[in-house]
Amino acid sequence: MRTQVGIVGAGPAGLMLSHLLYLDGIKSVIVENRSREYVEARIRAGVLEHWAADLLVHTGVGERMQREGLVHGGIHFSFNDELRHIDFKALVGKGILVYGQHEVVKDVITRRLADGGQILFEVNNVCVEGLTGAPKIRFQHAGRAQELDCDFIGGCDGFHGVCRPSVPNGVLTGYEREYPFGWLGILAQARPVSEELIYCLHPRGFALFSMRSPELVRLYIQCAPDEDIAQWPDQKIWRELHARLAAGKSRELAEGPLIERGVTAMRSFVVEPMQYGRLFLAGDSAHIVPPTGAKGMNLALADVLMLSRGFADYYRTGRSDRLDAYSATCLRRVWKAQRFSWWMTQMLHIGPRHNAFDRKRQLAELDYVTSSEAAARSLAENYVGLPLDI
Numbered sequence: 549m550r551t552q553v554g555i556v557g558a559g560p561a562g563l564m565l566s567h568l569l570y571l572d573g574i575k576s577v578i579v580e581n582r583s584r585e586y587v588e589a590r591i592r593a594g595v596l597e598h599w600a601a602d603l604l605v606h607t608g609v610g611e612r613m614q615r616e617g618l619v620h621g622g623i624h625f626s627f628n629d630e631l632r633h634i635d636f637k638a639l640v641g642k643g644i645l646v647y648g649q650h651e652v653v654k655d656v657i658t659r660r661l662a663d664g665g666q667i668l669f670e671v672n673n674v675c676v677e678g679l680t681g682a683p684k685i686r687f688q689h690a691g692r693a694q695e696l697d698c699d700f701i702g703g704c705d706g707f708h709g710v711c712r713p714s715v716p717n718g719v720l721t722g723y724e725r726e727y728p729f730g731w732l733g734i735l736a737q738a739r740p741v742s743e744e745l746i747y748c749l750h751p752r753g754f755a756l757f758s759m760r761s762p763e764l765v766r767l768y769i770q771c772a773p774d775e776d777i778a779q780w781p782d783q784k785i786w787r788e789l790h791a792r793l794a795a796g797k798s799r800e801l802a803e804g805p806l807i808e809r810g811v812t813a814m815r816s817f818v819v820e821p822m823q824y825g826r827l828f829l830a831g832d833s834a835h836i837v838p839p840t841g842a843k844g845m846n847l848a849l850a851d852v853l854m855l856s857r858g859f860a861d862y863y864r865t866g867r868s869d870r871l872d873a874y875s876a877t878c879l880r881r882v883w884k885a886q887r888f889s890w891w892m893t894q895m896l897h898i899g900p901r902h903n904a905f906d907r908k909r910q911l912a913e914l915d916y917v918t919s920s921e922a923a924a925r926s927l928a929e930n931y932v933g934l935p936l937d938i
């Protein structure tokens with residue numbers, strides 16, 4: 549087999565890269581080791597930055613999102629028995645869109661297949677080679693060994709993928725921080741407690757009240773990174789959520805049947821550069837953020853938008869300036885998102901070594917960002933998404 553850009557991974561990064569390339573007349577093939585059903589049901593992020601929602605609309609994959617997504621003009625912080633609002637619309641003139649990552653994945657898969665795109669699901673033993681010369685992706689599909697020759701490879705295979713580890717030792721530098729806590733997340737059939745998200749700092753730990761629709765809530769509580777989900781019967785989860793909602797309690801948290809539950813450890817990670825020869829890393833294969841800033845899916849989309857512009861220039865004019873600048877351009881945005889995600893995380897979680905001083909400092913920080921217009925605007929600017937360097 550032969551294509552122009554071989555893509556490993558059918559998450560938001562790989563799918564959107566393939567879609568954007570198609571719109572520029574560039575051929576691609578995606579290889580994905582999971583089934584279509586699996587990737588379409590994988591519950592993950594839920595917040596689209598303003599520009600990212602626009603991108604989906606402008607490229608023709610935002611129709612269902614416009615119908616079913618929830619436009620939010622701000623967020624709440626609950627701390628010290630108070631509920632305070634940050635009004636993004638008033639501060640920066642933009643909002644965000646709450647729409648599940650797996651819905652984005654479904655929409656782009658549907659569109660790619662309708663456009664004749666090739667996505668090979670359930671492939672095995674993927675390996676990438678010839679990265680500085682003639683790139684090739686080898687894999688097994690439907691019981692047969694296959695080879696895909698390509699001009700370039702898009703490494704969109706997430707944090708545990710094969711692309712990043714295929715770069716020779718010593719080429720890439722990793723920057724990493726692990727956090728001493730994780731999130732226990734649930735999806736439940738219940739009415740949202742608030743029209744907009746509530747981020748809570750509580751002495752028992754962080755909690756987040758989000759949603760997917762007027763009948764479906766997505767809720768998170770801080771837990772240990774290796775928390776055993778079996779130790780969390782439904783009643784215990786709801787009890788913790790009620791306790792941590794504290795200041796928002798007057799709003800009465802509705803309970804409902806759980807549809808999904810899981811624990812995610814939290815980590816910050818960046819690899820530099822995001823390119824080796826003809827392999828370009830995008831999304832979680834190059835960087836991970838703790839979810840508190842709601843940046844993971846957005847960074848993946850920003851990377852592949854940059855990358856698609858680079859490939860478009862290359863195939864249209866033969867110039868590689870944009871491709872050469874891909875890593876440096878993305879990393880500027882990535883590091884700002886890392887800073888914001890780390891900052892939100894440290895402000896809202898109780899660390900195992902926190903003392904009374906840390907508690908007071910966190911409360912002062914929340915008081916400051918929710919009362920100083922300058923600080924609130926900075927938070928709003930980052931949350932709705934920094935401008936794209938394009």
Ligand code: FAD
Pocket residue numbers: 556557558559560561562579580581582587591592593594595649674704705706707708709710811812830831832833839841842843844845848
């Ligand atoms: P992925 O979505 O990970 O896609 C990579 C794809 O590559 C997958 O489909 C995978 O199956 C495939 N793949 C992997 N290895 C191979 C291989 N060897 N061969 C072929 N295919 C392969 N972000 C938030 O902002 N908020 C959240 O609440 C949140 N929750 C999350 C919960 C979990 C459990 C995880 C893991 C992430 C979460 N994130 C969250 C982060 C966000 O979902 C990611 O940033 C986003 O998925 C990145 O998209 P991606 O396409 O780069 O990677």
Ligand code: DHB
Pocket residue numbers: 592593594595745756758759766839840841842843
């Ligand atoms: C959601 C996830 C996040 O990580 C976040 O910061 C806000 C909302 C969500 O899944 O809805």
